[in-house]
Amino acid sequence: MTDSKGILIPTKVPITRRNALKGLAAAGGLIAAPGFVRYAQAESSSPIRIGFQSHRTGIGAAYGRWYERTTSAAIKAINAAGGINGRPVEVIIEDDGTDAGRGAEVVAKFAKQHKTDIVYGTLFSNVVIGSAPTAGELKIPYYVVSEGYHVASGKLNRWCLQPGITDVRAQVTSVAPWVAANLGKKITMVFPDYAFGYDHRDYLPPALEKAGAEVVAKIAIPPTESSFTKYFPQIPSETEVIYHVMVGPAVLTFVKELGEFYGSNGPKLFGFIDSLEAVDINSPGLEYIDGSHFWEGSPRYSQPNDTDAEKAYRAAVGIDDNGASVDDPKDVSTAAHMFGCWETLYVIKQAMEDAGYKGPQDRAKLVEATEALTKFAEGPEHPQGPKIFNGKIHQVFGIQNISKLEGGRLNVVHKTAIEDGMYEPEADYTTMPL
């Protein structure tokens, strides 16, 4: 065993005069480097470290790639404007494999090994739910960009926050009246058979009922399924609208098989863009969904009335008018979700400045400062639109987009109001001890 110890812990090198001089010269060089001048006056110029729990591999990999691009664009902008509290921001990325167990390990690694100030950036709800207890145990703020209802429901802990993207409950509550009024009153739901799908299953039916429509069938599909025709006979013939929200790599197959099954006289379709995030909507086999409607968090295609902030955000992240990478038009982004990374990082910046955050000893103060936030105005820091934050349930509320797929692009046909998605809070994290 002594051998392995020798490998893990480097043997101490005695400090010689030559080494010391080398070190001094290196440090001097760093301070003299142009980027560092600005931070030199700050109390401590060591960087603020953000641990980014990224879905680099596993079924979330397409999202992970774009979450990373958005994050690095936001960090670049934040650092160019002087960082946070005069300190530069540094992001440390660990891959969680889109796996709940691995997610918890990554959070522990950030807290104990990398000693980051916070953990941030998770999307898939299974990973968030799996990692949250570790974040709570190690008392490290955990800012997720997940859109699941798990944060707002109160079933996680006080260290988990979602200030940059709306949750599924708010999303379905906002779009249900539009679906009922414009598409049809008898709706069949198709959703993935795990936490994220259950949020849809639980909150869409009551919202539809309020709007005078009803759910006639609920079809849960295992997230690893690769063929869908076998589920279609479960769709009742009275169905007027198929509401689909699917994730994972097989979603294209789903839409294609639906087209083969129904031909040109099927029910109308309303889908969550999650079904087609990172997928070119002009892919072969997708002709069937032409004319159907989608929910989008933030529009993939640039719209005629885009604000300057939206344009600047798209340029910074590097996506073109079609929502694909400016370097490769085939590399389609996850535009409907990734704006949440940008906005979350600016919320973190604001909360750290409000808290006068200095280091890990101020983590509790940081959570309290985030809870104290109430409103975010539309602008360069919040390009998707204005938002209202509820500190009790650690959840942000905002506008939603309904887009129609026509002429090979998604055009926004309706924007909901923030109030459309508000619901009675079911929890209060602020009463929990920190």
Add this chain to the structure above:
Amino acid sequence: MAFGPHLLLATLEGLVSAAVLSLTALGLSLVFGVMRIVNVAHGEFFMLGAVLAWAIASTLGGHPALGFFAALVLSPLIVGAIAWASERLVLSRLNYDPEATIVATIGLLYIIQQLALTFYGPEARPVAPPFSYRLSLPWFGYSAYKLSVVAAAIVLLLSVWLVLTRTKIGLVMRATQYDRETAQAFAIPVERVYAGVFALGAMLAAIAAVLIVPISQAHYLMGQDPLLLSFIVVIIGGLGSLRGTLVAALLIGLSDGIVSMFFSPTLAKMIATLLVAMVLVFRPQGLFGATQR
């Protein structure tokens, strides 16, 4: 939907999955039968076949049929070459030791998967089918391409059977499977047969993948399910038995189609796994497998 059409749809779906499964499982079964090694990387050769099909079809452009048929020829050849190289560079150096080859092919699995993620990316990408005709039945529509996959699989299975039983190559392969040392004594180049069989097994998986990729999409994780199902099929049918593989693929494919449509997909998976357990307990050599010599 009425019972009749419902059953028809379930059977059609089951046949398509049985067709693809039998090709994939046949590759695994051949490799085990002749070489006595378990190839855990088999599913990744399947994935590689699909990913290459996308690469070839999207590079060529033009009419979808052109790209598809080019992929159907080129993709299995490339995958076969990769399999041949990995057999020569890795498996033969391990002297086909059963435990060592399992570990080595697990390594191969991760290497191929991560290379695909690095160079191909995490997205699911489609390949256009060579023709897209929708059969309009009174109760539902069905893709004509899916039916052609079943036909193609039958043709391919027949030709593999002909090669194995009617040609000299087949004779050499069967001799090597029957008794390696005696075959060697009769001047059969066993090493070359092994490399060839390993490549052939991978190529069968790649062909299955090219056939399936216009139905589902190429994705770097798509090799996991076929691997598991192939193992189930091969265990039920009997390792190394062509007939057993075919029967088991039909059994698993159809029962998966029908059970998952009338009951639930989870129940279908449970039944398949239960079948494996029963076969392992009561007939460890598989339904059609010969007892180990």
